[in-house]
Amino acid sequence: MTSPALFKNPVPEVPAVLLDALRLARRVVVFSGAGMSAESGIPIFRDAMHGLWAQFSPHELATPEGWEADPARVWAWYEWRRGLVMRAAPHAGHMALGQLASALSRFAGHDVVVDAVTQNVDDLHERAGVKGVQHLHGSLFAPRCSACGQPAEFAGVPPVEPVASLVPPRCKHCQGFIRPGVVWFGESLPQDAWQRTEALMAQCDVLLVVGTSGVVYPAAGLPAAARQAGKWVAEINPTASELSSHIHLHWQTTAAQGLGSLLQALTTRGTA
Ligand SMILES: [Zn+2]
Incomplete structure (x- = not known):
């Protein structure tokens, strides 16, 4: 027989402060970068x-x-x-993002809108069922x-x-x-995606930054601007980034593990 220890769930614990912030939120923006795609092998x-x-x-x-x-x-x-x-295929983090709005609504006991903004040029968010993704760097x-x-x-x-x-x-x-x-080097970001992103950031309560190193401007400036505007800002990233010291929470985990375990936590606690 195999030892049960080998089957120990590697899912990281969701920080309590993140669940507390999400419980109060009515609008959440998830802002993703290259780390999200890298886990799908891109x-x-x-x-x-x-x-x-x-x-x-x-x-x-x-x-x-x-x-x-x-x-x-x-x-x-x-x-x-x-x-x-x-x-390539969407990973557990993309799939979790596709279900996040309904899981958050059950968890919080009120309707929660989740919007996705990405710097990635692939279609993995969409293939995981995420609607209305803003592609800041095109597609x-x-x-x-x-x-x-x-x-x-x-x-x-x-x-x-x-x-x-x-x-x-x-x-x-x-x-x-x-x-x-x-969007090529030296080109402007698509104006409609950028304006919609600014509007979404202004409306949101919580900004969840996933897998972005925060070095490609102007997109990299969005999390700090959101923090300054009074939003609660968390980062899911396996390594500390330039953002980490300027936001409320740096959760050191990958996109697939972090978003996957977040969905699991919302689902189990939301129906309790
Ligand atoms: Zn033509």
């Missing part, structure tokens, strides 16, 4: 630049100038990354025309093995090249 930008891509700089792959110089190389890079995401799944800006469609499935060059599809309105729907 490499962060620089880690993805290996193999074929190691010979290129971020400037060549992810700037308007890099696109102008070689659209087929840039399109190949983003199609490869889209393929990586398509072969790998929202291509648009580089000339007229109309939303566009992919020509097919991305190649499994990386290729150095893939001619982008053409816009059916103006024949311009279709470009990735992500």
Whole structure:
């Protein structure tokens, strides 16, 4: 027989102060970053630049100038990354986020609205059932025309093995090249997502920051601004970040473990 100790639940204990804050909250914003995707096996930008891509700089792959110089190389890079995401699956943290509003409403005994804002360009939140996600850095799944800006469609499935060059599809309105729907270095954040995020942050009671190192501005400034505006701000992150000393709680755990055990705690205590 196997020792029961081997089956000890590794789920981390949910900090009491977090449950106390959530019990009073009517609106919660979850703000996620690269750590959330990394747990699904999606490499962060620089880690993805290996193999074929190691010979290129971020400037060549992810700037308007890099696109102008070689659209087929840039399109190949983003199609490869889209393929990586398509072969990945949402983890327990994404799944918990999809159920968080209903679990919180039962736990608190009043309706709770949960909104999600992410710096991630994948679609794992959506695939876990999270609605209305604000993508501050755009999305790998929202291509648009580089000339007229109309939303566009992919020509097919991305190649499994990386290729150095893939001619982008053409816009059916103006024949311009279709470009990735992500925000490149040197570009502004999408204005509608940014304005909605600012509104959500202003309305929320609790801000839960998950898996973001807090270094990419202007998004990185949101948690500190929320704290200054009187919001209760917690961070779920396995390592301390630049945010940690400026907020109410740094819960040292991963996105999958933290959000997963939070959902479990809300569910068991909410029905007691
Ligand atoms: Zn067009």
